[in-house]
Amino acid sequence: MNRLLVPALLTALVVGVAAPSSSDDMGEAARAGQWQLGALRLPEAWRMSRGAGVVVAVLDTGVNSRHPDLAGAVLPGPDLTGATRGPWGQHGTAMASLIAGRGHGDGRGLIGVAPAAEVLSVRVTLENGDPLREQRRSGGGDALAKGIRYAADHGADVISMSLGGGSGSWEGSAPEEESVQYAIGKGAVLVASSGNDGDAGNRKNFPAAYPGVIAVGAVDRALQVARFSNRQDYLSVVAPGTEIVTADGADSYVVGDGTSSAAALVAGIAALIKAAHPEMSPYHVRRAIELGTRKRPADGYSRAYGHGVANALLALRAADRLAAPASAAPTPGAYFGEGPPPPSRLPVVAGMLTLVVALSARVIVRHRRRGRDSA
Missing domain, CATH: 1.20.5 (Single alpha-helices involved in coiled-coils or other helix-helix interfaces)
Structure with missing residues (x-):
């Protein structure tokens, strides 16, 4: 079924708080606003992995490689929307900066969760403000399904999808679900935003609801579930999703709320795990993320929190445990005679x-x- 894909960024406000006098000042303000770095325990996690060698496909509105915080991080991919004009790349660039932002200069600009990873830009949807969204369905022929297959066939270790719903269709589609299973079969980890109508319709959101996809909700600075975050029984984890600073355009920043940002951050955590354990299956990457959470619900799971608040350091530790062999091989002791001495x-x-x-x-x-x- 063809349908318009809606990027899940809820609001966007220009960062120019206190009117920075230069791009350097703006970069410093952007770095200072990244409260998620501490919440996810990223400085500690980076001692174990920074995402080197991992490719994260960003299926979105396109990624602007000219942003200084993404210099050298973006791999070009196709535009599957069929649109030749209109706004381009704002939302996708924002998500890419959260995944693999590298900053610029000394302590300026945005640092992504996996700053040594690369992002593969695959355009599958139009911007919220694009008038063509009111006239036609994005892509006209299962752009998301095609994008997932393209990413899986071109080396994506992780596929990040901060989008969903649209055109009144919330039941998913066979081509999309088949493409999800195809990508998982090729070893890709798929991550998607749970949706932003939790305080309204709280509808089932695709691609988050497809089996095998890591569905991510949003929490605020107090690690409380944001009112807009969808609450569903397929939710995997939640992550920071309010007052999130992201890249915008070629050289600016925005602050936004939404499960889009939360999903991008978890995609970055998946990249850290894949860099540390390249052969780990998508299932075990998901389990590591779910096991390595904070603020776990009392019963172990809830529709609001999933398995808890995502945490990069704890997820990496969980991945190490999952990757360890079931039983360690015996090591020789101090006795090397004809046989081991009796224990007593x-x-x-x-x-x-x-x-x-x-x-x-x-x-x-x-x-x-x-x-x-x-x-």
Whole structure:
């Protein structure tokens, strides 16, 4: 089924708080506003992995590689929307900066969750403000399904989809679901935003609801679920999704709320895990993210929090445990003679005493028998 895909960024406000006097000042303000770095324990996680060697496909409105925080991080991909004009790349650039932003200069600009990873830009939807969205369906022919397959066929380790719903269709589509399973079969980890109508219709949102996709909701600075975050039984985890600073255009920044940002951050965590454990299956990457959470619900799961608040450091530790062999191979000790010494001499002594008693009993019996025969 063809349908318009709606990027899940809820609001956007220009960062120019206190009117920075230069781009350097703006970059410093952007870095200072990244409250998610501490919430996800990223400085500690980066000692274990920074996402090197991993490709994260950003299926969105396109990624602007000219933003200074994304220099050298963007791999060009196709435009599957069929649109030749209109706004381009704002939302996709924002999400890419959260995943693989590299900053610029000393302490300026945005740092993504996986700053050593690369992002593959695949345009599958139009911007919220694009008038063509009111006139036609994005792509005209399963753009998202095609984008997922393209990403899987072109080396994507992780596929990030901060989008969903649209055109009144919320039941998903067969081509999309088939493409999801195709990508998982090729080893890709798929992540999607849960949706932003949690305080309204709270509808089932695709692609988040497809089996195998890591569906992500949003929390605020207090790690409380944001009112707009969709609450569904397929929710996997939640992550920071309010007052999130992202890249915008070629050299500016915005602050926004939405499950879009939360999904991009979790896609970055998946990239950290894949860099540390390249052969780990999508299922085990998902389990590591779910096991490595904070603020876990009392019953272990809820429709609001999923398995809890995502945490990069704890997820990496969980991945290490999942990747460890079931039983460690025995290591040689200090004894290298004909065989290992017995763990204790007591069983040996007891056995020898038993053997002596048994032999003595046999000698006595034999002597008695001989006595009777000779009598």
